[in-house]
Amino acid sequence: MRLIALLVTGARALAKPPAVIGQKLHDVATPALLLDADAFERNCETLKSAVALTGVRARPHMKAHKSGALAKRQLELLDVHAAGVCAQTVSELEAAVDAGVGDVLLTNEVVGADKIERVAAAAKKSSGRVGVLIDDFWAQATDLNLALDDDVIVDAYVEVDVGQRRCGVSPSEAAPLALQISRLKNLRFAGCHCYHGLLQHVPSKAERREAVADVADAVREVRNALSAAGLAEFVITGGGTGTLAADRDSGVFDEVQPGSFCVMDLQYGSIEHEIVFERALEVLTTVLSRPAPNRCVVDAGSKAVDLVAGPPDVEGNRPYRSGGDEHGILDLEAGDDLAVGAKLRLYPSHCDPCVNLHDHWILHRGGVVVDVLAVDARGSGC
Amino acid sequence: MRLIALLVTGARALAKPPAVIGQKLHDVATPALLLDADAFERNCETLKSAVALTGVRARPHMKAHKSGALAKRQLELLDVHAAGVCAQTVSELEAAVDAGVGDVLLTNEVVGADKIERVAAAAKKSSGRVGVLIDDFWAQATDLNLALDDDVIVDAYVEVDVGQRRCGVSPSEAAPLALQISRLKNLRFAGCHCYHGLLQHVPSKAERREAVADVADAVREVRNALSAAGLAEFVITGGGTGTLAADRDSGVFDEVQPGSFCVMDLQYGSIEHEIVFERALEVLTTVLSRPAPNRCVVDAGSKAVDLVAGPPDVEGNRPYRSGGDEHGILDLEAGDDLAVGAKLRLYPSHCDPCVNLHDHWILHRGGVVVDVLAVDARGSGC
Numbered sequence: 001m002r003l004i005a006l007l008v009t010g011a012r013a014l015a016k017p018p019a020v021i022g023q024k025l026h027d028v029a030t031p032a033l034l035l036d037a038d039a040f041e042r043n044c045e046t047l048k049s050a051v052a053l054t055g056v057r058a059r060p061h062m063k064a065h066k067s068g069a070l071a072k073r074q075l076e077l078l079d080v081h082a083a084g085v086c087a088q089t090v091s092e093l094e095a096a097v098d099a100g101v102g103d104v105l106l107t108n109e110v111v112g113a114d115k116i117e118r119v120a121a122a123a124k125k126s127s128g129r130v131g132v133l134i135d136d137f138w139a140q141a142t143d144l145n146l147a148l149d150d151d152v153i154v155d156a157y158v159e160v161d162v163g164q165r166r167c168g169v170s171p172s173e174a175a176p177l178a179l180q181i182s183r184l185k186n187l188r189f190a191g192c193h194c195y196h197g198l199l200q201h202v203p204s205k206a207e208r209r210e211a212v213a214d215v216a217d218a219v220r221e222v223r224n225a226l227s228a229a230g231l232a233e234f235v236i237t238g239g240g241t242g243t244l245a246a247d248r249d250s251g252v253f254d255e256v257q258p259g260s261f262c263v264m265d266l267q268y269g270s271i272e273h274e275i276v277f278e279r280a281l282e283v284l285t286t287v288l289s290r291p292a293p294n295r296c297v298v299d300a301g302s303k304a305v306d307l308v309a310g311p312p313d314v315e316g317n318r319p320y321r322s323g324g325d326e327h328g329i330l331d332l333e334a335g336d337d338l339a340v341g342a343k344l345r346l347y348p349s350h351c352d353p354c355v356n357l358h359d360h361w362i363l364h365r366g367g368v369v370v371d372v373l374a375v376d377a378r379g380s381g382c
Numbered sequence: 383m384r385l386i387a388l389l390v391t392g393a394r395a396l397a398k399p400p401a402v403i404g405q406k407l408h409d410v411a412t413p414a415l416l417l418d419a420d421a422f423e424r425n426c427e428t429l430k431s432a433v434a435l436t437g438v439r440a441r442p443h444m445k446a447h448k449s450g451a452l453a454k455r456q457l458e459l460l461d462v463h464a465a466g467v468c469a470q471t472v473s474e475l476e477a478a479v480d481a482g483v484g485d486v487l488l489t490n491e492v493v494g495a496d497k498i499e500r501v502a503a504a505a506k507k508s509s510g511r512v513g514v515l516i517d518d519f520w521a522q523a524t525d526l527n528l529a530l531d532d533d534v535i536v537d538a539y540v541e542v543d544v545g546q547r548r549c550g551v552s553p554s555e556a557a558p559l560a561l562q563i564s565r566l567k568n569l570r571f572a573g574c575h576c577y578h579g580l581l582q583h584v585p586s587k588a589e590r591r592e593a594v595a596d597v598a599d600a601v602r603e604v605r606n607a608l609s610a611a612g613l614a615e616f617v618i619t620g621g622g623t624g625t626l627a628a629d630r631d632s633g634v635f636d637e638v639q640p641g642s643f644c645v646m647d648l649q650y651g652s653i654e655h656e657i658v659f660e661r662a663l664e665v666l667t668t669v670l671s672r673p674a675p676n677r678c679v680v681d682a683g684s685k686a687v688d689l690v691a692g693p694p695d696v697e698g699n700r701p702y703r704s705g706g707d708e709h710g711i712l713d714l715e716a717g718d719d720l721a722v723g724a725k726l727r728l729y730p731s732h733c734d735p736c737v738n739l740h741d742h743w744i745l746h747r748g749g750v751v752v753d754v755l756a757v758d759a760r761g762s763g764c
Binding site for chain 2: 018027029030031032033063088089108109111112113114115135136139140159161165166167168169197286287288289290291292295297299300301302303304306307308322323324325326327329339340341352353356357358359379380381382
């Protein structure tokens with residue numbers, strides 16, 4: 001009664017990519033993750049303009065697109081205004097290092113022998129710098145320090161809880177932890193990570209600014225304490241797409257970490273913005289069935305468009321209802337002649353988990369596929 | 383300004399599997415998808431007993447586990463009481479055919495040149511039978527018929543809407559569509575697919591039985607109409623884990639299609655059952671951070687445990703709150719000494735989309751890894 005192993009190596013064949021270069025979008029197999037390459041590039045140019053001349057650098061977060069190639073491309077477009085990129089998982093870190101990104105900050109704690117070994121290997125492989133977050137000296141910093149080869153240094157950023165109440169030490173604990181870390185041989189205390197994710201989607205521009213002012217007060221306390229402790233060289237990094245303008249203007253951040261800006265989604269599209277980014281991400285779907293005049297069924301269910309943050313917008317303003325894991329149900333108005341086989345674009349509610357559901361990005365310009373990229377850092381969080 | 387293609391073939395390297403055979407569960411890299419191999423096998427034995435001597439055969443649905451190897455194993459355990467397996471996407475169909483499953487019914491409409499070609503190729507490759515659903519003669523049946531080689535026959539099942547209001551023709555339209563299909567050269571009218579997914583989670587046993595009685599009335603109408611039209615050989619297939627006993631006893635189903643029974647989840651675990659299946663699926667997670675006495679953060683967020691149907695149950699009854707895509711927040715009681723690095727098991731709310739988030743199944747017996755299988759049919763629905 002023993003199951004036979006199908007897999008002993010780390011590789012498997014994926015289904016063939018749903019598109020080839022030169023193909024028209026209408027012929028792409030669905031559900032497909034579309035990236036408007038022109039809009040993606042304009043969004044990077046907009047970010048560059050937003051931070052240029054301010055002294056603040058951008059560290060785009062690849063959790064939004066999960067592609068080493070796109071991370072590398074962002075850095076090229078941002079030029080000297082980029083500090084590097086952020087990764088959220090070890091897989092994202094590995095994809096960025098493999099793509100040749102020179103400075104990758106894993107904005108998460110690393111725990112467990114397997115992951116610590118992978119971070120150590122990525123740091124050794126990197127031609128630049130690799131960083132991680134620490135909020136516990138013994139369980140995180142010392143284990144990582146021990147796992148590193150003598151000639152490899154990893155940047156350690158202390159994670160400070162500036163209001164989100166997830167991971168992170170309190171502002172008053174930051175400097176003592178930084179001093180502890182600075183005594184380790186293979187970790188370099190690089191700064192503090194101060195991120196408040198819950199502020200990113202506050203709809204009102206004014207209310208977001210007010211909330212960021214509270215974050216800035218906490219960050220200022222951290223900066224002062226680090227300086228008082230004699231720690232001269234450090235970077236304060238944090239923030240996201242929603243709070244980008246306020247973080248930039250706060251005077252306390254050296255780096256900002258927008259992720260969604262490059263693709264955008266329905267959640268971000270619906271807040272009041274100070275810096276305007278374009279929709280670059282869509283999911284292409286096909287009508288599978290047209291069983292009634294007021295209803296059709298498409299092939300994009302909760303496995304193609306993450307529904308935790310709500311249903312996607314549908315081309316032609318047709319309301320989307322969940323039809324389960326593989327189906328979406330569209331309620332149609334009288335006279336809508338949408339037929340079986342028709343293709344529609346969906347605009348997803350939340351980019352990160354939506355992208356995570358797909359194996360390939362289909363890049364297009366003017367209705368034609370110009371590239372197919374692996375979503376090489378997708379996965380459950382390993 | 384052109385992005386460089388990283389991928390031109392259909393294969394990519396995945397992160398290494400999070401476990402090796404012989405490893406203790408505590409050493410497995412997380413988040414990891416666990417399968418209790420003993421419980422999985424007992425669930426298959428329970429299904430076998432439930433249908434044995436009834437004349438009804440089981441066609442287990444691989445949308446629950448998305449593994450060709452597990453589909454094959456289920457058939458071995460069910461022996462002569464299995465009709466074959468169900469697949470929900472072309473990728474699932476391909477994984478089952480590749481694993482050597484002899485009769486695979488894709489319980490979905492197939493639309494678009496790419497997918498029709500893949501179904502045709504799978505049918506040619508299969509050593510047994512391949513079936514699909516049809517609810518539109520022109521857009522689905524004729525295109526598939528044309529794509530098949532002269533010597534290849536695909537089973538066509540008419541999908542009938544027996545109350546779910548998703549895809550499917552009405553009961554009165556089933557026989558006319560079946561007759562149309564029976565005139566096509568390479569499609570064999572094999573029967574009708576009568577599935578009402580919304581009934582599967584009705585909590586009350588009695589209310590589920592009542593609802594299935596309405597489904598049975600619709601199915602009886604279909605059976606009578608098919609017979610009256612002179613269609614003698616056909617199979618009525620449908621139902622799921624929730625309605626299994628009622629479908630079996632209804633007298634109108636030739637086959638039942640339970641999927642979740644083999645792994646179970648929180649949704650199914652909380653309804654009133656007639657046939658009892660065991661929990662075989664869990665997600666293993668690690669405590670990343672312990673920032674406060676009443677809070678810890680684990681490495682399983684919405685990318686490791688699908689949250690659409692609600693939060694998972696946590697080992698030790700600790701309440702789980704979403705901390706985003708890569709984090710879960712557990713509210714702890716006073717005195718809970720859960721430390722950074724501790725491993726916990728989560729019991730997910732809905733098995734299908736949870737399994738879809740993972741690349742590997744970790745099979746275990748008695749706390750030791752006994753196999754690692756690719757979730758080879760996961761994906762966005764292509």
